[in-house]
Amino acid sequence: MREFGYRRAHDVSGAVALLDGDPDARFLGGGTNLVDLMKTGVERPALLVDVRELPLDRVEPAAGGGLRIGATVTNSDLAAHPEVRRRYPALAQAVLAGASGQLRNMATVGGNLLQRTRCGYFADVHSPCNKRAPGTGCPAVTGEHHNHAVLGASGHCVATHPSDMGVALAAFDAVVSYETADGPGEVPLADFYLPVGETPHRETALPPGALITGVTLPPVPTAANSRYRKVRERASYAFAIGSVAAALDVRDGLVHDVRLAFGAVASRPWRARAAERVLTGAPANAENFAAAADAELAAARPLPHNGYKVTLMRNLVVAVLSELAEEAAR
Amino acid sequence: MPPSTSSELTLSVNGEKYTLTVDHRTTLLDALRERLDLTGTKKGCDQGQCGACTVLVDGRRSVSCLQLAVAAEGREITTIEGVASGDRLHPVQQAFLDLDGFQCGYCTPGQICSAIAVIEEHAAGWPSAATGDVRPEAGPPALTPEEIRERMSGNLCRCGAYVSIVQAVARAAESEGAAA
Numbered sequence: 278m279r280e281f282g283y284r285r286a287h288d289v290s291g292a293v294a295l296l297d298g299d300p301d302a303r304f305l306g307g308g309t310n311l312v313d314l315m316k317t318g319v320e321r322p323a324l325l326v327d328v329r330e331l332p333l334d335r336v337e338p339a340a341g342g343g344l345r346i347g348a349t350v351t352n353s354d355l356a357a358h359p360e361v362r363r364r365y366p367a368l369a370q371a372v373l374a375g376a377s378g379q380l381r382n383m384a385t386v387g388g389n390l391l392q393r394t395r396c397g398y399f400a401d402v403h404s405p406c407n408k409r410a411p412g413t414g415c416p417a418v419t420g421e422h423h424n425h426a427v428l429g430a431s432g433h434c435v436a437t438h439p440s441d442m443g444v445a446l447a448a449f450d451a452v453v454s455y456e457t458a459d460g461p462g463e464v465p466l467a468d469f470y471l472p473v474g475e476t477p478h479r480e481t482a483l484p485p486g487a488l489i490t491g492v493t494l495p496p497v498p499t500a501a502n503s504r505y506r507k508v509r510e511r512a513s514y515a516f517a518i519g520s521v522a523a524a525l526d527v528r529d530g531l532v533h534d535v536r537l538a539f540g541a542v543a544s545r546p547w548r549a550r551a552a553e554r555v556l557t558g559a560p561a562n563a564e565n566f567a568a569a570a571d572a573e574l575a576a577a578r579p580l581p582h583n584g585y586k587v588t589l590m591r592n593l594v595v596a597v598l599s600e601l602a603e604e605a606a607r
Numbered sequence: 608m609p610p611s612t613s614s615e616l617t618l619s620v621n622g623e624k625y626t627l628t629v630d631h632r633t634t635l636l637d638a639l640r641e642r643l644d645l646t647g648t649k650k651g652c653d654q655g656q657c658g659a660c661t662v663l664v665d666g667r668r669s670v671s672c673l674q675l676a677v678a679a680e681g682r683e684i685t686t687i688e689g690v691a692s693g694d695r696l697h698p699v700q701q702a703f704l705d706l707d708g709f710q711c712g713y714c715t716p717g718q719i720c721s722a723i724a725v726i727e728e729h730a731a732g733w734p735s736a737a738t739g740d741v742r743p744e745a746g747p748p749a750l751t752p753e754e755i756r757e758r759m760s761g762n763l764c765r766c767g768a769y770v771s772i773v774q775a776v777a778r779a780a781e782s783e784g785a786a787a
């Protein structure tokens with residue numbers, strides 16, 4: 278590991294100033310991803326600015342009736358928060374589906390959003406990888422890609438974003454706020470992760486040196502009837518091979534409102550807007566749930582070893598929406 | 608001037624203060640084992656994947672292999688060496704002994720630290736991925752074997768002592784509930 282300096286920030290502007298836009302410096306949240314990547318040499322910062330003592334550790338009501346989640350709220354505190362569990366249960370479930378109790382105690386909301394892909398070539402500094410070393414190629418396209426992307430990828434990179442939390446945030450139209458030396462800014466989660474294209478090493482719309490200060494959830498009444506379902510290769514403590522965050526409001530048998538996002542299928546949490554459009558106003562039945570999934574997955578471009586994800590996602594969508602419809606009817 | 612790459616710091620472990628100079632690259636796990644001779648905390652994977660290095664940081668279970676020692680300054684750290692009260696074992700330790708919650712014992716310090724926190728998290732009403740209805744109105748979930756398995760899933764056991772580990776955690780939770 279490269280040697281590095283360490284500073285602890287106590288206020289937001291101080292944190293931004295300590296980092297000072299230095300491309301060789303990183304903010305340190307729980308360290309559960311960054312320290313891991315420093316050990317393998319994927320990340321080689323010269324300076325860490327520890328953000329865990331910033332006063333951003335609260336979940337509070339937001340203007341307009343939503344919730345404002347501070348960037349240093351731990352994943353555990355987020356999932357345990359009564360308002361999150363009451364108003365956005367799929368978000369609590371998504372966070373609880375990730376990592377382990379130990380890791381969720383350490384991990385922060387900001388760090389969770391910025392965690393890097395689990396692509397094995399990315400993690401191995403001896404492999405080529407366009408994301409880690411631009412222009413070196415993508416061995417996953419012809420190599421090991423059974424858990425890689427089927428939506429929105431490019432020939433330059435087929436990695437997925439591994440966050441569970443982000444999938445629920447995408448379904449509920451979260452907005453990320455940040456701070457730079459020029460002041461505060463915000464970007465909807467829908468635009469937070471950049472399209473892969475030819476530049477997979479450019480991952481987010483955050484300006485250089487920006488500190489994530491929090492995430493705001495607008496009020497989403499439908500989210501009270503929501504669910505996160507994650508499929509993985511063992512029962513617990515594993516990354517998703519596919520997941521769905523869904524919320525459903527059925528009135529007189531028709532879909533009044535639906536929110537749907539997919540995890541582990543793209544370089545970002547994938548908001549399934551095509552599926553939502555098909556469903557809105559339609560009878561809430563399994564046939565239409567399947568048709569909606571098909572509408573979204575028509576854009577899927579599976580590789581030789583991950584075609585199963587298309588079927589998996591279709592089945593997941595039908596199962597989760599059917600459960601939510603049943604519960605709404607009760 | 609480039610920032611210093613080492614610091615003198617004070618770690619508070621099991622109620623005692625230790626002052627030491629560390630290279631910033633030192634993890635809390637390595638500081639505990641190599642510098643403070645607190646070798647009860649074990650290194651398994653060194654990548655956050657096995658739970659052998661679990662300690663309590665400000666009362667919360669954490670993996671010490673992904674925690675930098677310098678970032679742990681100012682926090683209260685409890686390791687397996689600090690969970691008993693004098694000669695009296697912690698109820699979780701006692702339950703692991705009584706119910707054979709281990710074979711080789713390598714994962715055990717981490718299992719025990721984790722279980723202590725699991726019982727507290729459950730008592731605080733935290734849901735888990737095994738909880739059917741996470742809404743607060745649903746009330747706290749019962750600590751069923753399924754809940755214990757899910758909550759303990761961050762601690763792997765190479766010997767596969769899981770069956771008795773789950774029983775030991777359930778027994779300890781019961782005895783603490785009875786004591787409370």
Ligand SMILES: Cc1cc2nc3c(=O)[nH]c(=O)nc-3n(C[C@H](O)[C@H](O)[C@H](O)COP(=O)(O)OP(=O)(O)OC[C@H]3O[C@@H](n4cnc5c(N)ncnc54)[C@H](O)[C@@H]3O)c2cc1C
Binds near residue numbers: 303514
């Ligand atoms: C064994 C293991 C299993 C896991 N399983 C899952 C899983 O199933 N599902 C899942 O979703 N995740 C999983 N994770 C990933 C985990 O959720 C992330 O590592 C964690 O959320 C990252 O948060 P952190 O605070 O520790 O981030 P850090 O590691 O501290 O930081 C990550 C990145 O974010 C940057 N950063 C941190 N905070 C800020 C901020 N406020 N502003 C700007 N930049 C910031 C850092 O500079 C760094 O680049 C797993 C991790 C491990 C080790």
Ligand code: SF4
Binds near residue numbers: 394405407418435477
């Ligand atoms: S899929 Fe992306 S992260 Fe993985 S090797 Fe290819 S370029 Fe790198």
Ligand code: FES
Binds near residue numbers: 650651654670
């Ligand atoms: S040694 Fe820390 S989790 Fe394995």
Ligand code: FES
Binds near residue numbers: 715768
């Ligand atoms: S008792 Fe041997 S690893 Fe768990």
